[in-house]
Amino acid sequence: MFFLFVGLPILAMIITPLWGWYYGFTASQWVIAVAFLYLNGLSITGGYHRLWAHNAYQAHPAVRLWFALWGAGALQNSVFVWASDHRRHHRHVDDNELDPYSAGRGLWFSHVGWMLREYRTNTEDFSNIKDLLNDPILQWQHRHYIAITIAMNVGVVALIGWALGDIWGTLILVGLLRLVVNHNVTFFINSLAHFWGRRPYTDANSARDNDLLAFLTYGEGYHNYHHLFQTDYRNGIRWWQWDPTKWMIFALSKVKLASQLKRVDEFKVQRAIMDTAFERARQQINPDDNCPLRQLLEREYQTFLDSITQWRDLQTKRYEKHRDALDGAWLEHRARLLKKWEDTHITDQLKALESSLQQQRRRLQLILEQSRALPVGAL
Structure with missing residues (x-):
């Protein structure tokens, strides 16, 4: 070797x-x-x-x-x-x-x-x-x-x-x-x-x-x-x-x-980015201070948690909607039936959630930039 x-x-x-x-x-x-x-x-x-x-x-x-x-x-x-x-x-x-x-x-x-x-x-x-x-x-x-x-x-x-x-x-x-x-x-x-x-x-x-x-x-x-x-x-x-x-x-x-190419759902990708960004923001903004930026950060985090809950609910709803139909279908037709019966409304809601997370990312970035601009001890 x-x-x-x-x-x-x-x-x-x-x-x-x-x-x-x-x-x-x-x-x-x-x-x-x-x-x-x-x-x-x-x-x-x-x-x-x-x-x-x-x-x-x-x-x-x-x-x-x-x-x-x-x-x-x-x-x-x-x-x-x-x-x-x-x-x-x-x-x-x-x-x-x-x-x-x-x-x-x-x-x-x-x-x-x-x-x-x-x-x-x-x-x-x-x-x-x-x-x-x-x-x-x-x-x-x-x-x-x-x-x-x-x-x-x-x-x-x-x-x-x-x-x-x-x-x-x-x-x-x-x-x-x-x-x-x-x-x-x-x-x-x-x-x-x-x-x-x-x-x-x-x-x-x-x-x-x-x-x-x-x-x-x-x-x-x-x-x-x-x-x-x-x-x-x-x-x-x-x-x-x-x-x-x-x-x-x-x-x-x-x-x-x-x-059978596997792709991770875009919402999961955005969630990972947001999880990491929130963790870094918390480390950057002193948790002991009740400053406006800290309050804004916590409000954004609650919005983030609400988005995750909505996403889970939509995924559950989509699964339940097709479960009965899929249970009675031939195995080789399952994927085709799932695609055919995809609920457009649920899909649109999921895309809206993805877009919401992307917008929240930008807001979180602004919070971080503002925190860096403040003098030491102001946070």
Whole structure:
């Protein structure tokens, strides 16, 4: 492991520039290296991570096989090992004893140190991936993982190099350098994404949202959102947020190669933002002072609680409205009936509540800005 995660990067930093200086790399080699980088990266983010570790959607067997091959090519272990470690990370995030790559043990440890020694937290235990163990594609990948990684990283790359007329140069650029970059891009999520960025959704763990990391990691950088809503197939939930993994999954669904895409209700997202904002506001405005801002904050919080109650009532009403009809329907028609009988009035009310929370967010932001503008001791 030391050679793989420390020796190879050093080797790449020495050999790649030397080869480039003396022999050079062609444009074709650079294009293929970037293509391999994305094929590996998206197979990790879309396959290993969102499909298998979190069951955020379902995929056609052809897509699963594709992800299993190119994911193995990323040399980050089999899906069984990867998903098991990752589920433990989410369950025990920041727990130095139970989180395999806890950020609490430092940047180096969470980036790569946890793989360099045999720690108690990184022993294999597949009891948390029983839903994956019977998948024949994953069984095949786990059994033949070493052979697949050699084939993808040496065999396929050397074959391309032969076609380009430069086997060694292609092995160095497409094989060695691409692999090192791919490793560290993924490891950024375990390390930097728990140290650098903002936390709009929750302060309960160290995960951060970071736009630069999202760009480098195929959309995985919206990590604060992901740790709170891990089953959402999206990490970047806004249309403008860079998340090529979500776009890939959505595109696959349009050609019937992916299905059952899970999305978190917008009201729940807004509620998480508001919960966090209210908690920070309470810490900022002295609770012992009965100042107008404090009173305004408490009134806004009561409005917030009322909105949550209304949302729960509407969800209950919608469920009860369709329960009797659904109980008597064939299983395969349930989803279609639910969509067909969706009550427009209830839906409109839910959307109005979402809009109300967004407006309240802006009011809360104004309260915080006013509190910062007051002199020390005035709150």
